Amino acid sequence: MAELLFRVGRFCARRAWTVLITWMVVLGLSTTAYFVFGGALSSQVTIPGTATSQVIDQLAEKFPSASGGNGTVLFHTADGSAFTADQRTAIGALLKSVGDLDGVASATDPFITQQQLTEQTQQVQGGQQQIAAGREELERAQNAADALPEAQRKQLDAQRAQLDAQAAKLELSQQLLAMSSKIRMVSVDDTTALASVVFDEAQMNVTPETKDGVVDHVSAGVPAGVEAEFSNEITQSVPQILGVGEVAGLVVAAITLLVMLGALIAAALPLLTALVGVGVGVTASLALSGAVEMLSITPVLGVMLGLAVGIDYCLFILNRHRRQLLDGVELRESIALANGTSGNAVVFAGATVLVALLALNVTGIGFLGMMGTVGAICVAVAVVIAVTLTPALLSLLGLRILTRKARASIGQSPAGRVPATPMTTGRALLTAVAGLAVLIVLALPALSMRLGLPDGSSEAEDSTQYQAYQLIEEKFGAGVNGPLLVVAGLPAAVTDDDTLAEQARIGTAILGQDNVTAVAPIGQSSDNTLIAFQVVPAEGPNSETTEQLVRDLRELSPLDGDVTLGVAGSASGNIDISEQLSDALPVYLGVVLGLSLIILIFVFRSILVPLTATLGFVLSLFATFGGITAIFQWGWLGSVFGVHDPGPVLSFLPTILIGILFGLAMDYQLFLVSGMREAYAHGASARVAVRRGLHAGRTVVTAAAIIMIAVFGGFIFSHTTMIRSLGFGLAFGVLADAFLVRMLLIPAVMHLLGRSAWWIPRWLDRILPNVDVEGAALERSHPITHDSVGDTQQEPILTLR
Structure with missing residues (x-):
């Protein structure tokens, strides 16, 4: 390998402009490939086959309306006062128009939903009062039943049976309302409202364009005196690759190189080759995003590795070349030798990084293997650039990589003092x-x-996600930031008359678990074999109690009657992903x-x-x-x-x-x-x-x-x-x-x-x-x-x- 790299270094030094132009063409081609073939990056960390994924697949098959991705828009008054009637109306109209956006299935009006919840409670209470009055009337009629004809007595029995059935249904409704009583769409002080936006696609398939469309539309239409904040599910997007901190890191690296090498041109060389390598590696990797799913953080990892190893690998060859020049070695011979010696070490060092990164594929976790593959591509490009572009640039720069003082002492530099004694054992x-x-x-x-x-x-x-999270926790409770979706699979379809009873029975079992604040049925599949519940934990999605709640709910399955329980939602998905990654570690x-x-x-x-x-x-x-x-x-x-x-x-x-x-x-x-x-x-x-x-x-x-x-x-x-x-x-x-x-x-x-x-x-x-x-x-x-x-x-x- 060393002899091969020696020849490569000598060829690149002799054909410097050809090598330089070739790399510029490669950079142009990789950039073009990115714009032509690149696709959208995913902001959702997902692993197929987890318990949460299985529930989502089940919902997609039997209950499509509950399988779409969702996010929360939080409206709050700017001065902390209660919403006015005009503000309520304007927010409702805005949300109705959000439901018409491309990729959006629906957007709920929190004020209408809260009003419906209040009316349902009132209706149940009114119905119970009517039943109580009917029972009293029947009681009085029953006292005179002996004097009534047989037909009228049978009619009274039928009325009593009807009242008992209605009372039982109202009792179940009252039970379900009590379970969900702590779920609110509008805060108690009437200053904050939660609107749920449901997308057509599953959460991992919702495009950044769809999310940005919701954010832009809502932000432009918020009524005066009201502000809107957006949850993570709506605002997650491709992260910024180079910001102030990243540029500051490069500046520190440049200063370090300048202090080490003493010459501005020499210090700039590793930065230049690293940037070219990052440009080629990252754009080539992103060109794959149109064909495979890629997490949004993946190219950032490529940038990190490409810059770091690109600078270091060039530095190792550059340093060896400078030492040889000072020893009086001819320019191109020195370049070739540096490439064959230090370049050989660079190839081996890069190979170890490549092996480690590509080995991420053995975990069997798709997004992790893709991150390793992209990182490996960027490292491989950095190695190839180090042993080809670096010799070419060294040839073009000639002796200018040395300071004037150093150039004057070429061939006269004394050998460094070599230690002759070891350190002490103590x-x-x-x-x-x-x-x-x-x-x-x-x-x-x-x-x-x-x-x-x-x-x-x-x-x-200062982000909208953080503001939304904190306001939800303050006004509605920490658990509302990470509700669970619990799906009950029934062994056989239930009739409409038995649905309430089954919802109440299953809901009661869920509510009986520790750290559950509220349970609300949100619907059932068209074949009546699947019932879905929203479960609000006592604490946030990343708390230990919520993790334990997910495990408890899964261990609760099956319930009496062979009812199986599955748990989904962002908190559940995070737990599954973390556990699978822990197992692979x-x-x-x-x-x-x-x-x-x-x-x-x-x-x-x-x-x-x-x-x-x-x-x-x-x-x-x-x-x-x-x-x-x-x-x-x-x-x-x-x-x-x-x-x-x-x-x-x-x-x-x-x-x-x-x-x-x-x-x-x-x-x-x-x-x-x-x-x-x-x-x-x-x-x-x-x-x-x-x-x-x-x-x-x-x-x-x-x-x-x-x-x-x-x-x-x-x-x-x-x-x-x-x-x-x-x-x-x-x-x-x-x-x-x-x-x-x-x-x-x-x-x-x-x-x-x-x-x-x-x-x-x-x-x-x-x-x-x-x-x-x-x-x-x-x-x-x-x-x-x-x-x-x-x-x-x-x-x-x-x-x-």
């Missing part, structure tokens, strides 16, 4: 113990980690750890080095989980990271982090420990080799880690909750792994292990192929100026004035 032991203790403390919060999906409470405080972690051991055994020809590297990855991973739990679930430092309402950790975040952080951890392990191995192979003692390898790679790894932290950290301040937690997790994970594990814990452990760190059974050593990651064979065939212990043991000349 220091190594103290470092290992302290590093291990810090990682364990950081990981402790992960013991209480809960998984879930964000709701309106986790959105930005150990399997995926096992696959990744197995890959880690195999890959590192091939690279380092050792047993203990891969084992310590893998254990270090596990430690940094759980430390990352702990940090995420403390910030996003416990709310620590919430004001710093924009966490105003702590909640569960994003359900698919741990799985995504395993894949990405594994690849990045192996990158840092490679660039540090390969230097140790080379020093050991050149005759240095095992412990001296540890210090020399760390000395050789620490600066470039530090810079690479800072760049990644800056790029990922820029996404922490996104307005989208999912992106914030993903950005934090990646930034914190790189921080923990690069600085605590790779540059502190691993060198200390390697020192303590001594020569045993490089032990490998002879039979295994014989059968393992020689994976020349650093391109040592290439260096021997193309010799350049080195110091006595090898080029990778020198302190990289990163700041060249």
